[in-house]
Structures are given as C-alpha cells and as structure tokens.
Amino acid sequence: xxxxxxxxxxxxxxxxxxxxxxxxxxxxxxxxxxxxxxxxxxxxxxxxxxxxxxxxxxxxxxxxxxxxxxxxxxxxxxxxxxxxxxxxxxxxxxxxxxxxxxxxxxxxxxxxxxxxxxxxxxxxxxxxxxxxxx
Amino acid sequence: xxxxxxxxxxxxxxxxxxxxxxxxxxxxxxxxxxxxxxxxxxxxxxxxxxxxxxxxxxxxxxxxxxxxxxxxxxxxxxxxxxxxxxxxxxxxxxxxxxxxxxxxxxxxxxxxxxxxxxxxxxxxxxxxxxxxxxxxxxxxxxxxxxxxxxxxxxxxxxxxxxxxxxxxxxxxxxxxxxxxxxxxxxxxxxxxxxxxxxxxxxxxxxxxxxxxxxxxxxxxxxxxxxxxxxxxxxxxxxxxxxxxxxxxxxxxxxxxxxxxxxxxxxxxxxxxxxxxxxxxxxxxxxxxxxxxxxxxxxxxxxxxxxxxxxxxxxxxxxxxxxxxxxxxxxxxxxxxxxxxxxxxxxxxxxxxxxxxxxxxxxxxxxxxxxxxxxxxxxxxxxxxxxxxxxxxxxxxxxxxxxxxxxxxxxxxxxxxxxxxxxxxxxxxxxxxxxxxxxxxxxxxxxxxxxxxxxxxxxxxxxxxxxxxxxxxxxxxxxxxxxxxxxxxxxxxxxxxxxxxxxxxxxxxxxxxxxxxxxxxxxxxxxxxxxxxxxxxxxxxxxxxxxxxxxxxxxxxxxxxxxxxxxxxxxxxxxxxxxxxxxxxxxxxxxxxxxxxxxxxxxxxxxxxxxxxxxxxxxxxxxxxxxxxxxxxxxxxxxxxxxxxxxxxxxxxxxxxxxxxxxxxxxxxxxxxxxxxxxxxxxxxxxxxxxxxxxxxxxxxxxxxxxxxxxxxxxxxxxxxxxxxxxxxxxxxxxxxxxxxxxxxxxxxxxxxxxxxxxxxxxxxxxxxxxxxxxxxxxxxxxxxxxxxxxxxxxxxxxxxxxx
Numbered sequence: 049x050x051x052x053x054x055x056x057x058x059x060x061x062x063x064x065x066x067x068x069x070x071x072x073x074x075x076x077x078x079x080x081x082x083x084x085x086x087x088x089x090x091x092x093x094x095x096x097x098x099x100x101x102x103x104x105x106x107x108x109x110x111x112x113x114x115x116x117x118x119x120x121x122x123x124x125x126x127x128x129x130x131x132x133x134x135x136x137x138x139x140x141x142x143x144x145x146x147x148x149x150x151x152x153x154x155x156x157x158x159x160x161x162x163x164x165x166x167x168x169x170x171x172x173x174x175x176x177x178x179x180x181x182x
Numbered sequence: 183x184x185x186x187x188x189x190x191x192x193x194x195x196x197x198x199x200x201x202x203x204x205x206x207x208x209x210x211x212x213x214x215x216x217x218x219x220x221x222x223x224x225x226x227x228x229x230x231x232x233x234x235x236x237x238x239x240x241x242x243x244x245x246x247x248x249x250x251x252x253x254x255x256x257x258x259x260x261x262x263x264x265x266x267x268x269x270x271x272x273x274x275x276x277x278x279x280x281x282x283x284x285x286x287x288x289x290x291x292x293x294x295x296x297x298x299x300x301x302x303x304x305x306x307x308x309x310x311x312x313x314x315x316x317x318x319x320x321x322x323x324x325x326x327x328x329x330x331x332x333x334x335x336x337x338x339x340x341x342x343x344x345x346x347x348x349x350x351x352x353x354x355x356x357x358x359x360x361x362x363x364x365x366x367x368x369x370x371x372x373x374x375x376x377x378x379x380x381x382x383x384x385x386x387x388x389x390x391x392x393x394x395x396x397x398x399x400x401x402x403x404x405x406x407x408x409x410x411x412x413x414x415x416x417x418x419x420x421x422x423x424x425x426x427x428x429x430x431x432x433x434x435x436x437x438x439x440x441x442x443x444x445x446x447x448x449x450x451x452x453x454x455x456x457x458x459x460x461x462x463x464x465x466x467x468x469x470x471x472x473x474x475x476x477x478x479x480x481x482x483x484x485x486x487x488x489x490x491x492x493x494x495x496x497x498x499x500x501x502x503x504x505x506x507x508x509x510x511x512x513x514x515x516x517x518x519x520x521x522x523x524x525x526x527x528x529x530x531x532x533x534x535x536x537x538x539x540x541x542x543x544x545x546x547x548x549x550x551x552x553x554x555x556x557x558x559x560x561x562x563x564x565x566x567x568x569x570x571x572x573x574x575x576x577x578x579x580x581x582x583x584x585x586x587x588x589x590x591x592x593x594x595x596x597x598x599x600x601x602x603x604x605x606x607x608x609x610x611x612x613x614x615x616x617x618x619x620x621x622x623x624x625x626x627x628x629x630x631x632x633x634x635x636x637x638x639x640x641x642x643x644x645x646x647x648x649x650x651x652x653x654x655x656x657x658x659x660x661x662x663x664x665x666x667x668x669x670x671x672x673x674x675x676x677x678x679x680x681x682x683x684x685x686x687x688x689x690x691x692x693x694x695x696x697x698x699x700x701x702x703x704x705x706x707x708x709x710x711x712x713x714x715x716x717x718x719x720x721x722x723x724x725x726x727x728x729x730x731x732x733x734x735x736x737x738x739x740x741x742x743x744x745x746x747x748x749x750x751x752x753x754x755x756x757x758x759x760x761x762x763x764x765x766x767x768x769x770x771x772x773x774x775x776x777x778x779x780x781x782x783x784x785x786x787x788x789x790x791x792x793x794x795x796x797x798x799x800x801x802x803x804x805x806x807x808x809x810x811x812x813x814x815x816x817x818x819x820x821x822x823x824x825x826x827x828x829x830x831x832x833x834x835x836x837x838x839x840x841x842x843x844x845x846x847x848x849x850x851x852x853x854x855x856x857x858x859x860x861x862x863x864x865x866x867x868x869x870x871x872x873x874x875x876x877x878x879x880x881x882x883x884x885x886x887x888x889x890x891x892x893x894x895x896x897x898x899x900x901x902x903x904x905x906x907x908x909x910x911x912x913x914x915x916x917x918x919x920x921x922x923x924x925x926x927x928x929x930x931x932x933x934x935x936x937x938x939x940x941x942x943x944x945x946x947x948x949x950x951x952x953x954x955x956x957x958x959x960x961x962x963x964x965x966x967x968x969x970x971x972x973x974x975x976x977x978x979x980x981x982x983x984x985x
Contacts, residue, residue: 050555051555051556051558051563052555055566055567055570059570059574062574063574063577066574066577066578066581066609067581069578069605069608069609070578070581070582070585070599070605071596073582073599073605074582074585074596074597074598074599075596075597075598075599075600076595076596076597077595077597090600091597091600092597092598092600105822107742107744107822107947107949108744108852108853108947109850111742111743111744111821111822111949112741112742132742132821133742133821133822133949133951134822134949135822136794136802136803136804136822137802147600158600159600
C-alpha cells in the first residue's frame with residue numbers, strides 16, 4: 049500500500065469522525081414537554097418571557113442565580129433558573145433561547161441567548177429637533 | 183400636487199448611480215476583453231481589457247469618494263447616510279460608519295480587489311489576460327452587489343444612493359415628508375455605538391484585505407487550468423498566497439484582540455459562528471500556500487494545491503454568505519441581517535464552485551502526476567501532512583458551523599452543540615498537537631530523501647528539552663488534562679525546534695529565517711492560548727461567604743461577586759473595592775479599585791473602569807476593562823448593575839419584616855444573613871435600669887455580611903414588672919440593620935424578631951466578574967512574530983525572484 053493511500057484513508061476516517069462527532073454533539077431544539085420528559089439531556093428551548101410573572105434576581109444572596117418564567121413556543125410555562133448573573137436588558141428580550149436541562153419542576157439553564165427587537169429592526173425616521181443652525 | 187423639496191443634493195446620487203453602472207459595465211467589458219485576449223493571444227484585446235479595468239477602477243474610486251462626501255456632509259436625504267450616521271457623530275468614526283453596512287463592506291472588498299488588480303496588471307506579465315479575466319469577473323459580481331435594481335421580483339444588490347423618501351419602501355408617505363423642508367427636521371440614526379471603537383476602524387479593512395487576497399492565488403489556479411500551464415503559476419502565486427496568509431491571519435487575530443478587549447465573553451476566541459466563518463478559509467489558505475511551495479520545489483501534491491487554493495476563495499464567499507444571509511440568526515450574537523441578497527451571493531458562490539470543479543475534472547487526466555512517492559523522511563512529505571491537518575481542521579469547523587445551513591437544506595432540526603467551546607476544542611486540540619509537532623521538526627528535513635539517524639540527532643535535544651519543560655511547566659501550572667500537556671509539549675517543541683533551526687542550520691542567516699520565525703511565532707501563539715485559557719483563574723468566584731451550594735450542584739458555577747459601594751473584599755490576592763459610578767454621555771463607568779494590604783493599611787495598586795454603554799439600538803452593552811501586566815492580565819467585567827443608582831438621601835429605618843425563629847434558624851436581610859445563635863437570660867440589668875423583678879431575655883444573633891465578616895447583635899426582651907414589655911433593639915450601623923426582640927413563645931421557644939433596615943443602607947452595587955489570564959502576552963507576541971515572519975519571507979522571495 050502506498051503512503052498516499054494510507055493518508056487518504058486516515059483523512060477520510062477523520063472526516064467521517066468529525067461529521068459523526070459534530071452530529072452527536074449537536075443539541076436539539078425542543079419544547080418544555082420534551083425537555084421535561086428527558087431530564088438527563090441538555091436542550092435548546094426557544095420561547096418568550098412571561099411578563100406577568102415576577103423575575104427574581106437577588107445578587108446579595110446569589111449573584112449567579114436569576115429566576116423567571118418562560119413560555120415555550122407551545123405556550124407551556126415553566127419556571128427557569130438561570131445559573132448566571134441576570135443579563136442586562138433582560139426585560140427587553142423578544143425571544144429567548146435557553147440551553148440547559150430540566151430538573152424536578154424547573155428548567156435549569158446554563159446559557160441564554162436573547163434577541164432584542166431593536167437589534168435587528170429597521171427603524172423609521174422620526175422628527176427630531178431642528179439641527180443646530182450653521 | 184408634487185412637493186418641491188428644499189435643500190436636497192440629488193445630484194450626488196445621480197452621479198453616483200452613473201458610476202455604479204459604469205463600474206459594473208467596465209468590469210464586464212474587461213472580463214470579456216481579457217477572455218478574448220487570452221483565447222486569441224490578441225494584444226489589442228488585452229489593451230482594451232486593461233483600459234476597461236482602469237475605467238472600472240476610476241468608477242469604484244468615484245463611488246467611494248461620493249459616499250464619503252455624503253457621509254461627511256450628512257446628506258440625510260440618502261437612506262444609507264441616514265442609517266449609518268448622525269449629525270453629532272464625531273468625524274473619526276467616518277470610516278467605521280462607511281463599512282458598518284453591507285454596501286460599505288462590499289465596496290471595501292471591491293476597493294481591495296481594484297488595488298490588487300492594478301498591481302497584477304503590472305506584475306502578471308504573460309499571466310495577465312487569464313488572471314485578469316478571473317479577477318474582472320469577480321469584480322462584475324461584486325459591482326452588482328451595490329446595484330439596487332429589481333429584475334421582476336428579484337432584487338439585485340443594495341444601492342447606497344437610495345433616497346430616503348422617494349425610493350425606500352419603508353419610508354414612503356411618512357407624514358414628515360409633507361414638509362418641503364424635511365431635511366431641516368431630520369437627523370440620522372447614527373453609527374451603532376458598539377462600533378464606535380477604534381478596533382472597528384482598523385479591523386475591517388485588514389480582514390477585507392485578507393479576504394480580497396484569496397482571489398489572487400484562486401485566479402492563478404483557474405488560469406493555470408485554463409492555459410494548461412500547471413506549474414508556471416506557482417512562482418507568481420506563492421508570494422500572494424503567503425501575503426494573504428499574513429494579512430488574513432492578522433485580521434483574524436485583531437478580531438480576537440477586539441473581542442478580548444471589548445466584548446464580554448472573556449477570552450479572545452469563543453468559536454462563535456462568525457469567527458469560525460473567517461477562520462475556515464484562512465486554514466485552507468495556509469494549507470494551500472504550503473502545498474504550492476511543495477509543488478514548486480518538488481512537483482508533487484499538485485492536485486491538493488489546486489483544491490485548497492480554489493477552496494479558500496470559495497470558502498471566503500461561503501463565509502460571506504453565512505454571515506450576511508441571516509441563516510446564522512439564532513446561533514450567533516453578531517450575525518448580520520439579510521438585505522435580501524443571500525440568493526445573489528449563493529449564485530455567485532455556486533458559479534465559481536461549479537466553474538472550478540468543472541475545470542479540474544476537465545483537466546484531471548492532463549495534470550502531471552509525480553511518478554514516485556515522497557520519501558517518508560522528506561520535507562515535502564511532512565509539509566503535505568501539515569497542510570492536510572490544516573484542511574481537516576478547517577473541515578471540522580466548517581461542518582459544525584454549517585449546522586443551520588444543513589437544517590435548511592435537509593430540513594433537520596439540529597441545534598449547535600450546547601457547549602461549543604468544549605466541542606471545538608475536543609477536535610481542534612488534537613489537530614493542533616499533531617500540527618505543532620510536525621511544525622517542530624519539518625524544517626530540519628531537506629527536500630527529497632533524508633537519513634533518519636542524523637535527522638533525529640538534530641532534533642533530539644529539542645525533543646528532550648521540550649519534554650523537560652513540559653514536565654516543569656505542567657507541574658507549576660497544575661495542568662492535569664493530558665491533552666493540555668500534549669499541547670504544551672507540542673507548542674514548546676515548535677518554538678524550540680524552530681529557534682534551534684535558525685541558530686544551528688541557518689547559522690543566523692536572517693534572510694532565510696522568515697519561515698522559521700513565523701513557526702516560532704505560531705508556536706508561541708498556541709502556547710499563549712493554551713496557558714492563558716487553561717490556567718485562567720476566575721478570582722471573583724464565591725468570595726461572598728454565602729453558601730449557595732445548598733441549592734444543589736447546579737448552582738456551583740459561581741463566578742460573580744457582589745460588590746457594595748465602599749466595601750473592600752478579598753479577591754485573588756488583592757482586595758477589591760467599588761468606588762461608585764460616573765456617567766459620561768452614553769457611558770456609565772464603574773470605578774473598581776484593586777488594593778494590597780500592607781502594614782499601613784490598604785494600598786491602591788490600580789483602578790479599572792468597566793462600563794456599560796447605554797445603547798438604544800443594540801440594548802445596553804457592557805464592556806470589560808483589563809489591567810495588563812507583562813506576565814498576566816486581570817480582566818474585570820461588570821455582569822450586572824442597576825443602571826439607576828439607588829437614592830441615598832433618606833434617613834431613619836423602615837421595617838423589612840418580622841420573622842419567627844427558633845435557635846439555629848436563619849433570616850435574610852437585604853445585605854446580611856442572620857442566624858439566631860442563642861437565647862439567654864439577659865445580664866447587664868443595671869444599664870437597662872431593671873429591677874430584681876424584671877426579666878430580661880437576650881437573643882444573640884450572628885450576622886454575616888457579604889464581606890465575610892461576622893457581627894453579633896443582641897436585642898433584649900424585657901418584661902417589666904411582669905406586666906409590660908419593653909424591647910431593647912440592637913443596631914449595627916455599618917450594615918444599616920436594626921433588630922428587635924418582639925415576642926417570645928414560651929411553648930416552643932421561638933421568638934419574633936423584627937428586622938429593620940436603614941433607608942440609607944441601600945447602597946449602590948455591582949455584580950462583577952474578574953479573571954486572571956496568565957501569559958496572554960505570549961499569544962499577542964506570537965501572533966505579531968508570525969505575521970512579521972511571513973511578511974519577511976514574502977519580501978525576500980519577491981526580492982530574490984526579481985534579482
């Protein structure tokens with residue numbers, strides 16, 4: 049067997065390994081029902097903040113715990129424990145992606161991604177006070 | 183009736199649009215002329231091509247010039263100007279504003295291509311018509327990106343000369359446009375404050391020059407296949423390819439530096455999709471450049487060289503598609519919005535992909551094959567292996583980053599890995615280890631056959647000393663992860679091996695040292711990355727003294743600290759104190775001082791001012807502040823702060839709550855935790871003016887504040903003459919806390935404790951994270967050395983080829 053063949057085989061093997069590895073490491077977008085029926089697995093759960101329920105952040109007790117209620121895209125509501133500091137501008141979020149797993153009655157999120165409306169939205173011009181005259 | 187608007191400068195847009203069309207047409211004429219010139223060897227066609235490219239150059243420069251003119255004069259009648267600037271924007275952000283949007287970044291890209299094209303016109307000699315055909319065709323596509331016309335329903339390009347009120351669909355019929363003099367009342371949105379940063383002035387042009395440089399080796403490769411001159415392109419393409427490696431790499435590391443300085447994730451690389459998108463083509467370019475060198479010197483690896491060089495350019499297009507099409511939307515924090523041009527980008531990408539594959543397949547039989555195998559112990563063999571490692575590393579990153587694209591294409595519902603950093607590291611770390619080991623010894627091998635024994639003798643000392651150093655440093659840094667140790671060994675070996683190569687083989691002949699210097703730099707970069715990240719120490723973790731582990735294992739990831747204004751807390755060998763905030767424009771800066779305890783009390787060492795930028799466009803953006811020392815950095819980031827500081831004028835106490843407690847029970851106040859330690863028959867009756875018949879019961883309460891100090895409060899409950907009750911409260915002034923013993927339940931021994939807090943006690947606070955990154959300067963120094971090393975070897979190569 050030629051060296052180039054060995055290299056080719058190794059290369060293909062690693063490439064397949066990378067594909068398999070990537071797919072097996074990939075998470076799944078899920079709703080709360082799925083996440084709570086598989087509490088041992090980590091999921092990405094997409095949803096919205098329930099603004100009618102309180103959000104609690106008491107840094108004097110634990111700076112790394114922030115709790116709130118989220119509605120997933122099916123409207124299922126769960127309490128969420130985010131094990132990080134409260135994100136700046138949390139209340140403005142339009143959509144939330146949580147990364148974490150279910151534990152008992154709460155969803156314990158390790159990571160949070162937020163989409164704020166203004167971030168992507170195209171603004172329209174408003175009348176502003178006249179420019180300083182030159 | 184049509185309104186006659188006042189004070190508009192519509193001529194700029196009209197002139198601009200003429201030049202937009204001209205640049206597109208000139209690029210098309212240049213493409214066709216160069217194509218015919220190459221096919222017919224007719225010099226007059228080549229001259230037309232050159233002239234057309236000059237017209238194209240002029241048109242592009244004019245468009246850019248007009249746009250800067252519009253920006254500088256705040257012509258808000260143009261949507262693009264209105265969108266990216268405001269009349270109050272400082273002039274130094276003019277450049278950032280120019281390339282904030284897609285139109286500007288495509289123009290920046292076009293600009294570099296134009297510059298490169300004009301250099302090629304003078305240097306490409308007999309390659310000129312073929313190479314310029316490819317480049318001019320790319321320019322045709324890029325020029326169409328700012329066209330802004332509709333063909334049926336398909337939008338082609340986004341035009342920066344679009345008028346705000348007449349042509350932009352979102353703004354038609356707004357009431358303000360009933361005013362003929364609307365320009366008097368309007369101001370621009372302004373540059374996104376996040377980009378009002380000096381990094382945004384230098385990082386994009388460098389990165390885009392890197393992007394642009396991939397087109398040159400690509401054009402040469404396509405031209406080579408076209409002309410059936412499979413070897414002649416190595417020499418002219420090689421310096422361009424390495425120049426691209428240096429500039430593109432420099433752009434990426436600048437992005438890392440910007441992230442490290444200004445973004446809050448902590449660290450210089452987060453495997454974010456946008457970062458990955460730029461890293462992937464760079465990796466293939468590095469592989470491709472080395473393969474060209476092997477092919478040039480030895481004649482093997484021809485097909486691989488073509489593949490990687492072509493792939494680098496295609497991947498630059500793919501990377502643009504990924505970041506600009508909005509497909510990454512849910513996975514990345516800084517993906518861009520879709521301006522409706524993703525279809526166009528895709529066509530552009532597929533055109534070159536299909537063209538390149540077709541050419542390679544067509545010419546495959548014709549490609550010269552090397553007759554004999556590379557010898558195992560030869561420079562070309564290990565350079566080839568190294569290039570393949572670059573390729574496979576790039577493939578792995580590209581695949582995982584493309585998960586959202588795979589979902590779109592195959593209708594799957596995969597989410598990116600929940601812990602991307604761990605995922606990528608688990609693959610890239612082994613690749614890096616292999617690569618660095620190969621890099622450590624390959625230069626010691628000559629091209630063609632080497633005997634193993636003398637070669638091994640040359641690298642033995644470096645191998646042994648790297649092993650020794652790994653042991654020592656590994657113990658010092660307490661590295662236990664075997665992969666980290668391997669990486670430590672491999673990067674040390676690269677550094678030592680290449681240093682020794684410069685010293686012993688080149689004997690200090692600095693002219694030839696470019697490659698070795700670049701390899702030393704790359705080894706240092708990896709070493710710095712490994713040490714600074716693996717031994718980073720989050721010093722802000724759990725110093726609060728409040729035990730939160732009772733909440734379960736999931737709550738152990740304590741990395742934030744609560745700092746009340748004026749308090750001094752121990753943290754990582756320092757004492758840290760929050761001195762309050764200052765507001766300056768849209769910036770709220772938090773003053774954090776680091777102190778050392780000495781005999782004369784606390785001595786300030788340095789102060790940092792992490793801040794929050796009040797950004798109504800992106801949401802409020804926190805930015806860390808970092809103290810740089812030679813051997814380590816202290817990164818300090820405010821993760822949370824109330825943006826309106828609490829008022830502190832109030833006086834007196836307000837009741838917080840009444841708690842019923844047994845001995846051992848805990849009660850919480852806002853800034854303290856109290857445990858009922860004991861209840862005992864009070865003493866000190868005299869001071870309270872008690873007589874024999876009175877009963878005094880004292881509660882001893884242990885109070886923990888968040889400075890980990892323990893205080894005691896002893897409120898007393900007095901039963902006077904067995905009939906009426908007099909509670910004697912206890913106060914702690916520094917905590918602003920007052921507790922009163924209100925009642926005792928004789929049956930179960932529980933007491934009622936009233937907790938009051940001083941109204942002035944609600945002090946300002948920040949939640950802060952602080953991390954020490956040791957030896958991160960190795961990384962920056964390594965990056966600079968790498969770039970200098972490559973540029974130097976490019977320089978000597980050009981110089982010797984001219985001589």
